[in-house]
Amino acid sequence: MAQLLSSSACFDGHVNKYQHTSAVLGCDMRFTAFLPTHAGAGHTRVPAIFFLSGLTCNEDNFISKSGAPMFAAKHGIALICPDTSPRGVKCKDDTATWDFGEGASYYVDATTDEYKQHYQMHTYVADELFHLVTHFLPIDPSRISVMGHSVGGHGALTVGLHHASKFRCISVFAPMSSAPNCPWGVKALTNLLGPDRDLWARYDAAYLVRTYSGPRKMEILVDQGTNDQFLRDQLHTRMLVDAASENAKNVSFSYRLRAGYDHGYFYVASFVGEHVEWHAKRLV
Numbered sequence: 001m002a003q004l005l006s007s008s009a010c011f012d013g014h015v016n017k018y019q020h021t022s023a024v025l026g027c028d029m030r031f032t033a034f035l036p037t038h039a040g041a042g043h044t045r046v047p048a049i050f051f052l053s054g055l056t057c058n059e060d061n062f063i064s065k066s067g068a069p070m071f072a073a074k075h076g077i078a079l080i081c082p083d084t085s086p087r088g089v090k091c092k093d094d095t096a097t098w099d100f101g102e103g104a105s106y107y108v109d110a111t112t113d114e115y116k117q118h119y120q121m122h123t124y125v126a127d128e129l130f131h132l133v134t135h136f137l138p139i140d141p142s143r144i145s146v147m148g149h150s151v152g153g154h155g156a157l158t159v160g161l162h163h164a165s166k167f168r169c170i171s172v173f174a175p176m177s178s179a180p181n182c183p184w185g186v187k188a189l190t191n192l193l194g195p196d197r198d199l200w201a202r203y204d205a206a207y208l209v210r211t212y213s214g215p216r217k218m219e220i221l222v223d224q225g226t227n228d229q230f231l232r233d234q235l236h237t238r239m240l241v242d243a244a245s246e247n248a249k250n251v252s253f254s255y256r257l258r259a260g261y262d263h264g265y266f267y268v269a270s271f272v273g274e275h276v277e278w279h280a281k282r283l284v
C-alpha cells in the first residue's frame, strides 16, 4: 500500500504524491503519478509511462518541469515518476557528491557490501514499484512503457530491455548510453558492483541494445540535443545508434537529433509532447 501525501488537479487529471515503505530498498520512498480523470471510473484501467529521471533529481522534477501532464491528459495516459535513489539510508559516501549515491543510483542492483543492502533500484523500479502501481492504482499492467532522461535514460534502456515483457517500448532524452564507457558510469559501477568489468555489461545500455533478442522486437526512440554539455564526455549517444544498426532484427530504432538544444529541462519540455504521442500510439 502507498499513502497519498498530496493531490492537485492538473489538466484533465490529478498529480498525486505517494509514499510507501520499500521492502526492496529498506527505506521509505516517494513517487508522483499523473492520473487522467477517467482512470478508475467504472473500473477503467489506463496505460502508463514510467519516467526515470537523471542525476540530482527526485520524483518532482519531471512532473513539474517537463509539461508532460498536459500531453498525458490528452492521450489518457498515466505518468509514474519514481525517486532516483534510496533516501536517508546512510551508505558509505552516498551523500558526498552529486553524481553518485543519493539522487544518483544509476538504477543498478548493487552487489558490493557497502551498497547492496539498500541500492537495489533496478529491482525496485521493475518489480516492486511496477507491482505497487498496477495493484494500488487503476493502471493496466499490459500497457506500460518507460521513458527517461540522461542517467534516467540509461535507467529506462536497462530496465526496459531487461524486462521487455513488462515495458512495451522505450524512449529517452539525452541518455547516458554506455555506463562502462563514461566517467559517471565507471564511478557508479565501481562502487555498486566492484571492479570486475564483466559484471558491468548488465548495465551497459549500448551492449544491451546490441545483444537484445526478445521476447519481441523492441521499439526505441532516442532524442539528443546537439548543444548538450554532457554529450561528448558522458552520454556518447552515437554508441546507441551504432548498436541498434547492428541489431535491426530485434530492435526498431528511431533517432531524433535536435539542433541547438542543451541537456536541461527546457530541451525535454520542447519535445516531451512528441514522446508522449509516440508512446500513445503503442499503448492506447
Ligand SMILES: N[C@@H](CCC(=O)N[C@@H](CS)C(=O)NCC(=O)O)C(=O)O
Binding pocket: 053, 054, 055, 056, 057, 061, 065, 098, 149, 150, 151, 263, 264, 265
Ligand atoms: N548538478 C549538475 C547537473 C546535473 C544535471 O544536469 N542533472 C539533470 C539530469 S542529468 C537534471 O535533470 N537536473 C535537474 C533539473 O534540471 O531539474 C551540474 O550542476 O552540473
